[in-house]
Amino acid sequence: MTNQHQPAAPPHCGAAVVSEARALEWAVRLGAKSWVSARPNPPVGCVVLTRSGKCVGYGRHTSPGEPHAEVVALQMAGSQSKDSTVVVTLEPCNHHGRTPPCTERILKSGVRRVVYATKDPNPAAEGGSDFLKHHGIDVEHVPHRLADRLNAPHVTWSMKSRPHVIAKWAQSPEGNMCPPPTHGQWISSVRSRMEVHRIRGRVDAVLTGMGSVIADDCLLSPRNHKRRQTPLIAVASRSRSLPPTARVLENPSVELITEGNPLDQLKALQRLGAHVVLLEAGPRLLHAYWKANLIDEAWIFVGPKPMPDGTGRSPVPSPEKRLRGHPKGFTMDLGPDRLYQIPIESKG
Template structure:
C-alpha cells in the first residue's frame, strides 16, 4: 500500500462518519504536512454544512499552509449553499491536492483545473474505496434522478400470482433472503397503493428468521387511495412516504429531495409499467421460480407491443442460481454497463454450471 492509499483510506474512514442518505455525497479529507504528519481531518456532515476540506482546514488551523490535501472527491468549484472548496484550499495555502474521484456533476466540476491554474500541484489517484463511497450518488448524478431497479418474482411462465390472486410464495426462501439483502442496500422501496392494499406488506429488510435488519430503506407508496388504519406500513422501523401521484418522474423528483439515490421498485405490473413507459427503469432483477401457473396476474403489464419488432430488448448482465430459483439481472438494451445496487448482492448463489 502506498502512502497515498493510506491517506485516502483515512479520508474514506472520515467520510463514512457522514450521513449515508443525504442530497450530497459523503466526502472525507485528510491534511498531511510535508513530514508526513496528519495535521487535520474532516468530513461532510450533510447538506448545508461545511464541506470536508473546510472542516479539515479548520482542524489544522495554520498548519494547513504547505500541506497536501487527500480528498475522496474532487474539490468543488461552484458556490452553492456553501462556498467552493477550491477557494478554501487556496486561502489556507495548501500546496498540493490529491483526489480520488473526479466530480461527475457539470455544475460543480472544474475544481482540479482551478487549483492547477492557481499553482497548486494536483493529482487524481484512483482509489476503489473512495469510488465505492460515492458510486450510488455518482450514478444518480449522471442520470439526473435515482437509479431504479425493478424487482420481479414470478413463475416460469411469467406470472406473479395464481388465478385466485395468491402470490405467497412463488419464489423460494433463498430468493426472498436475497431480495431482503437488496432492500437493506437501497435508499427507498416503492410500491403502488394496489399492492399495499392487496398484500399489506411491511416493506422492511429482514433476516430469514424475520428479524428486521439494522439498515432500513425509506418506504414509499404511490397512488391516491388511502391506506387502512391497521396497515402494516403504518408501523415499522423506517418512515413511510405516501405520494399521491401516478407520475413516475414526480415520484423520483421527490425521492431526490429525500436523499434517495437508489430505488427498488417492488410494486405490481401497473406501477412497473408506468415506470417502464416513462423510461425510468435502469435495471431489472428477475427471480424465476420453477413453477407453472398457466393463468393469473402477469409479471409485466401490456406495453403496447403490437409486433415482435417493437418489443423492448434487454441485455443479460448476470445470471445466478438462488436455491431452486434462477436470478436474472438485466438492463435495457443500449443502457450503460454501470452496475446498479443489485450487483452488490451477497455471493451466496451457485453458478448454473456447478451441477
C-alpha cells in the first residue's frame, strides 16, 4: 500500500485513549482530504479503535478504484482489528463494485462494533448496516453534520442521478442581489470573495448566466486561493455567443451551455464530467434553478451595507429565518459579512 493512503496520523494515534466521538471527528477530517479526489465516489474517512479506545488504524478513500477507507484502516490495524471498533463517516458498502464490499472485510477482520455517520442511500451499496447486524456486529448510526456535508454530493448523485448543485450569491441586508449604480460593484468583502475562490477550486464546474458575463465581465477562476483542481467554467445562454473579449475566455476550459431547461443544463455538465457544480449566477438563472428545485446547498453572503435601491430579489431574502431550526445549516462571520450555508431539500 502506498503512502498516499496514509495521510497525517490523527493526533495520538497508537497511544492515547480516545472517545468514539473524537475518532469520528478525525474520520471526518481524513475524509475531507478526499472531497475532490474521490469523486464520483464518496470521500470516506475511517478510524479503528481497540476495545480500550486506542487508535490502531486510520485511512481514507483517495480515488475511484483505490481501496475504501475501512480497508485501508483495517489493514493498518492488522491483528489489532480483532475485537475493535470501526468509526467511519459513511455506512460501510455492501456491494461488489470495483472493490469487494467493506462489510465482508469488516466481518473477516473480527471487528466487534461499527459506528457510522451518514446512511448510504445508494441503492447499489445500501444495507451494510443491516448485513453487519445480521452477522452479530454491534452497529450504531451517529449522525454528524460535517460528515453529512462531505457526503452530500454522493447523496445527490445516488438519489437524483445528477450533479450536486451549490448555489452561491451575495445580497444586501434587505435581500437585494444587484447594487444600484451609486453603490459600486461589490456587495461582499474581499474575505468573502476569498472563500468563493476556495470553493471554486474544489468543484468540477462553475456555472453562470450570460447576463452576469455581460454585466460584470467576471473571470470566475479560483485564483486567490490554493486550488485542488481547475474547474470547467460554463456559461448558460440559449441564443447568444460569448463576446470574444469576455474575460471568462481566459480560463483553460470554457463551455457555452445552450440548453434552456436547468435540468438539461445539469445533464450537459454531467456529460462533461461534472459531479459538483457551483452556480454563481445573477437573479434570472438563480431563480430558474430555485423554481426547478435543483439547488442542494445555498451559500448566501450577506454584506453589511444597506442597498434599499438595489434590484434582483434573492430567493432567500431572510437567511437568518431560513436557517432557524435547520440542524444541518451553518453560519459564520467573514470579515464584515455573514455567510449562511443552508442545505436545501431539493426534489429534482
